[in-house]
Amino acid sequence: MNAEEYAMDCQECRAHLSAGLDQELDDSKTQALQNHLVSCANCRQAYMALQGLSAHIRAHAPYRDARAHLAARVMDSLPAQQTSVRESPAQQPPARAPRWNALSMGTVFASLLALGVSVSLYLAVPTPQQQLANEVLASHVRSLQVDHLSDVASSDRHTVKPWFNGKLDFSPQVVDYTTEGFPLIGGRLDYLDRQNVVVLVYRHRLHSINLFVWPTASKDSGLRTLDQRGYHIVTWVARGMNYWAVSDLAGDDLNTFARLVQQHG
């Protein structure tokens, strides 16, 4: 059967919704599912509900971090911690030079480990960047949950761009990337980092991408990737604009999208 001709009925569609949401279907099934969703409002609604549920879990289900004492408790219980103290005097005498090597390697490891710990402690304190990432992510999740992706729903950039006029003191570039596999779905206004921002909504396969854009005084920068609770975020600065792209797309796909916008934007 040709991939293009393969049609899915409602029953089959429902059976594949969950795997489609997780990007775990092969290309021909994904295409068929997509085609069916475009033509069937009931199934589309069911898909949105499923997507909302998934976003809801990711946003609200508590992730239980281990308490601090557990790592120590685990390390204490390992046999090495007991035996190394007991056995080391007996093992050591002849191999002086290697022992010194092992020791210095150990020191290197230990300092690397300490560095790792201090870096992660540093990361645990929310930086302004991290705070912003949280805001961007919250906005993306909210838009999925309440099915409020766009205020102006159009794939025509000549409709989307004028919609922002008069609502903002800057004018965003609006480009449709349908031919590259990222069709423009619409746009909305949002409020982030104490200012109005543009959100352009794109789609890739079954997944939404929110692209946040607002002016900045910062210099141009390369792509930076952040991962947060199953969502990927790519951010960069180009021509006086701050860009944040967020999606639950696979990281590679989102990077492709970001590079595309970076080139055309």
Place this chain on the structure above:
Amino acid sequence: MTEVEQSRRFQTLVLPHLNAAFNLARWLARSDQDAEDVVQEACLRAYKFFDSFQGQGGRVWLLSIVRNTFYSGSVYRKTQAQCVPFDESLHDYAGDMDSSASGSPERVLMQRDAARQLEQALEQLPLEFREVIVLRELEDLSYKEIAAIAEIPIGTVMSRLARARKLLAHLLLQEAK
């Protein structure tokens, strides 16, 4: 490899996944104390079998040991003894995700104590469904990785996750009523 080196390697490769290990154990065991016991036992096992670890995919490797430790241990037997078997046939939830109920999930999501309700609903899910939801939504693992951890075929991951989501939506709707 000396014991000291092995212990260092273990610290660098396995301990970074301690939070993931605890999170899974906590969702399975539903108590902090039991979860810590499971994680400690699992880490001991992981340390014992550390030679078989390839150095790649430490999180998946550790999670599969955590899961195994949980199912083979006393915590699991204890929870099974307390637990009334969940009879899916008694719960008619086929229509929950349909358009007929389309307004309801939104109403649920808007509730202020949505997080608490979600936690309760997740804890009510039968184990086999709860674990695939946790691995997929909280750990963001692929079906292949979940299949490796839960020791089931990928097709089963697919159908189990679909049913788990249906069931969870149903439980959330019930709580909202």
